[in-house]
Each structure stands twice: as structure tokens, then as C-alpha cells.
Amino acid sequence: MSENSGPFAPPGSAAEVEEGRTFSPKFDANGLVTCVATDAGSGDVLMVAHMNAAALARTIETGEAWYYSRSRKALWRKGETSGHVQRVVEMRIDCDQDAVWIKVEQAGGAACHTGRRSCFYRAVPLGTPAGTVTLEFRDADKLFDPEKVYRDKS
């Protein structure tokens, strides 16, 4: 894993990881940490994605969100195609240092590739047998037309 941990320190003891000031992100077997991006204004969750060491380092150094695309197997500057970049207002790391939370200002107001403000535009009703769930659309207005934004840009 050392070749995948980039410029970061390898994790020490559990006490150091949880109670220390050393930043030692715990990358998984695929070299990734989970990243949650929330809207710095509303607090709503915009998206959940992944960062490898390079994406995490670039995000820290530039203050703009970089991710790792598991489907494209490539470093991915959020908004590189759509222009919908994310300016990071604050970054936090969790207790065991395998998840990152970033509060962002979302350019264009839409984080989701479907054109919506957030990727979480459908609710799962509760208190019902899980096999009978029908999703309910919420805040699902499209702020841009993905066919126009991504056309001829792949």
C-alpha cells in the first residue's frame, strides 16, 4: 500500500489515528477513501464519491474537489467537463481516517451528472416491508440538461 498512500503518513496505532494530529488516511484495498460532499450553505449531502491519494492531495493543495472515478479508473477533477467545479470550504476526516467530509460551494448549483442539485433526489419511504419500496422523487428538478452539457465531451 505504501506506493498508494502518496505523501501521507501510514496509519499508526488506533489511539494515534483517532486522537492524534497526524493525518494518516486509511486507504482501502483499492487505494481509496470515501468522500462525502455537502453544500456549504444548505448542509445537504450533494454526493458521495471516492478519492485516491493523488485526488486527496490535489484537493488539499488546490482547494478544489478532485476525485477518483472507479468506472473510468482515472483521476477526476469535479467539473472538468461540465464546469460544475466544487470549491472546498472545509475538509474534515473521521475517527478512523477512512472517510473525508468536504463542505463545498457548488458552481452551477448542481452536483449530479443527471443535472440535479444533489445526487440524492429520491427518498426511500420508511416503516414498510423493504421489498415493497417505491422511491419518491424529492428536489428532483434538473438545473441543466445533461445531454447538452456532456455531449461531444466524452
Add this chain to the structure above:
Amino acid sequence: MSENSGPFAPPGSAAEVEEGRTFSPKFDANGLVTCVATDAGSGDVLMVAHMNAAALARTIETGEAWYYSRSRKALWRKGETSGHVQRVVEMRIDCDQDAVWIKVEQAGGAACHTGRRSCFYRAVPLGTPAGTVTLEFRDADKLFDPEKVYRDKS
């Protein structure tokens, strides 16, 4: 994977997964989806954890958060030891249905096993070379003593 998808429909086409009302969570190779829990009041991210099909089904059916512990390899009712259960106010699923967002009312006010309100009690300063980061504690007061809460309860 079918034996791991529980009562849920298998994913259909990308269009169905993204634009449909069918709930077909996309479990990873380990049978898990990522779950982000935020505080229903403040909107702050409390924790990031994982759910297998059984945990997701129980959460939907009971309205209380259940997770899957990767370290203990076991279904885990949040708060089963500490009493710090999470009542789920709303559940959302993301565009490609591999991440769940739950807004919760956190019993005891503390979601983190270290005794803190949130697992994200340290900030990563931005605009600095990534290898030189020193974490900064934020909102890191302990609301309970983990040694007392978890003692003799393993």
C-alpha cells in the same frame, strides 16, 4: 450477488437505476452500500458507515439505523451497546443507488464511539502541501466517556 441483495430488486438499465422509482441498491463486491448519517437538526455529517442488504432492510422496516460492521463482520444495530440509537427521519438513495443518506435524530447527542457528537471532529487545513498537514480539532468535546460506556460490554 443475488443471495446478498436480500429483498431488493437487482439493478436494471442505467436509465432505470437513475430515473426510475424502483429501489435496486447496488451492493459492492462485499455486499455493501455506503451510508452517510447526518444530524436531522444541524445537518452536520455524523458518521459514514456501511449497510448490507439485511441492515438496509431492517433500517427501512424499523426506522432505526442498522449497519454492517466490517471489522466485526456482523450486523450492528447502532446504539446496541451504548444506547446511542439513531431514529431515521428520512432516507435518500443516490443516482446510481450505491450510497444511502439518512437524516437521524441521535440519542445521547453523540454518534462517535470516541464519545463525540460526530466522527468528523478534526479538520484538514487546505492550501498547504498535502504531506505537511497537521490536523486541527474542531467540535471535539467528548459527550460521554467511551471507557465507561463500552466497558465490560464487548
